[in-house]
Amino acid sequence: xxxxxxxxxxxxxxxxxxxxxxxxxxxxxxxxxxxxxxxxxxxxxxxxxxxxxxxxxxxxxxxxxxxxxxxxxxxxxxxxxxxxxxxxxxxxxxxxxxxxxxxxxxxxxxxxxxxxxxxxxxxxxxxxxxxxxxxxxxxxxxxxxxxxxxxxxxxxxxxxxxxxxxxxxxxxxxxxxxxxxxxxxxxxxxxxxxxxxxxxxxxxxxxxxxxxxxxxxxxxxxxxxxxx
Numbered sequence: 001x002x003x004x005x006x007x008x009x010x011x012x013x014x015x016x017x018x019x020x021x022x023x024x025x026x027x028x029x030x031x032x033x034x035x036x037x038x039x040x041x042x043x044x045x046x047x048x049x050x051x052x053x054x055x056x057x058x059x060x061x062x063x064x065x066x067x068x069x070x071x072x073x074x075x076x077x078x079x080x081x082x083x084x085x086x087x088x089x090x091x092x093x094x095x096x097x098x099x100x101x102x103x104x105x106x107x108x109x110x111x112x113x114x115x116x117x118x119x120x121x122x123x124x125x126x127x128x129x130x131x132x133x134x135x136x137x138x139x140x141x142x143x144x145x146x147x148x149x150x151x152x153x154x155x156x157x158x159x160x161x162x163x164x165x166x167x168x169x170x171x172x173x174x175x176x177x178x179x180x181x182x183x184x185x186x187x188x189x190x191x192x193x194x195x196x197x198x199x200x201x202x203x204x205x206x207x208x209x210x211x212x213x214x215x216x217x218x219x220x221x222x223x224x225x226x227x228x
Contacts, residue, residue: 007052011124018121038062067156088110088112089110092119095122141170152171155185183196201218203217
């Protein structure tokens with residue numbers, strides 16, 4: 001995240017922006033969870049920059065990513081993954097995965113992200129879904145969470161050559177300390193599936209402007225075969 005980028009506006013202005021350009025509604029594959037979904041990523045991007053009077057990164061917090069949708073679907077289909085557990089969503093984005101964990105009965109859900117816009121959008125989405133999330137500004141490739149989670153949710157994170165090994169190293173350390181990992185991947189180049197077991201596979205419609213295709217295959221892997 002660019003530290004010189006303008007911060008998000010007050011909630012009422014941000015909600016007006018989102019409602020105008022990224023209508024709130026049921027997520028693909030996961031209609032139990034509603035999130036903000038950009039009609040046109042570039043239109044939203046331009047409107048956001050105009051609103052705050054500065055240059056922003058792409059508004060990926062208004063796109064439900066396929067690997068996140070796949071993890072959310074797994075949790076909603078089998079709430080035992082999350083029920084009663086302390087959950088950490090690494091890279092909360094627009095909130096679909098964290099919200100699904102909360103709806104599945106997690107005792108506490110922490111969503112981490114380095115983008116303050118993502119954190120604010122997730123907070124608004126959680127409020128509209130009537131669930132509670134704890135949202136933290138944290139790069140978990142560089143710093144561990146404050147509390148050891150029982151379940152880690154990590155979707156579409158390993159897409160940068162330099163960061164992928166750092167992220168995987170952190171996740172593996174948390175697993176060694178007793179956490180279960182659910183990792184989602186939609187064909188990102190640097191995803192490492194070594195040591196993980198396949199859980200599910202889905203074909204998901206995606207934004208052509210973001211993904212360069214109309215559909216993607218998303219897979220979910222776990223550090224264990226089931227939660228017992």
